[in-house]
Amino acid sequence: MRGAFTNIPVVDVSALAPGAAPEARAETVDTLRDALERVGFAYLAGHGIPRAAVENLRELSRRFHALPDAEKMALKMNDFHRGYMPFSTSTIVTSTVDKVTRPNQSESLMVMHEVPEDAPYAGEPLHGPNQFPEDMPELRDAALDYMERLSALGEMLSGGLAEALGLPKDWFLPYFDTPTLFLRLLHYPEQKDEENLFGSAPHTDYGFVTILAQDEVGGLEVRNKDGEWIPAPPIPDTFVMNVGDILARWSNGRFVSTPHRVRNLSKRDRYSQPFFYDPSMEATVACPEEFIARGETAYSKPVRYGDYLLERLNKNYDYRKKAS
């Protein structure tokens, strides 16, 4: 039953890799289906991403956030949604989860897919340059390398998700020709335990899937159908994966996009690095014909992913509100 959970399942996804035994793959797909229909969250084990890639980026994120404010402010978010978001500047007003009134207690560096200067779509909404500190070239290298590795993982997962929905393994591929990628390097200083104060206020994610690496501090919580907040503490060598709103919509409501939040009550700084793997901006997200053929009714209208995304971003980020 949707939202009926008191813990977040661990799914070993190694059998989704090419060459795995078909029986093992089928079993993994079943486990994934249960997790995403009931919980909307799963810990991914057996994902094949080296621990060093995760830890190296985390260390660089720590170094980035330790830079003087002036250096970070020089990289302030540009119109293309890339750059530094200072403490207390994003309030999730489109959250359907709760009335959110106090800004998030976090700062972050937002990195997206790179856009070559001569690309035909350069300069269009959300297609522009990333911003990295000049004297930390290793941060740029690590972030781009990490996005490449996690995109490959996202693509592998999309095969399992398609099968979990009764679709051919490659069903999602054409919609991810030029995927929309976000890597957010988050820093949550310790926060007070006060009502309505969050590192990240209750929300659902916009996109397809989120693949999150968190440090050892903890603080992420996921809401079940009874309104209880279930902790999602770090488990070494796993990622926390969750369904975003566009996947919930695409799956015609089968997979759930589950509310979650962060409170860092640990008395230590917390660092996390969510990666959002989303379709191409041009992709039209519509209920699969295969579902209609099976007698289902589409519960939402087709939407161009880029339009949907812009609308959500314009509402939620202070720096964009003037533009919308």
Ligand SMILES: O=C(O)CCC(=O)C(=O)O
């Ligand atoms: O930092 C975390 O653990 C979660 C962050 C999150 O939910 C988000 O950025 O959407």
Ligand SMILES: [Fe+2]
């Ligand atoms: Fe989230």
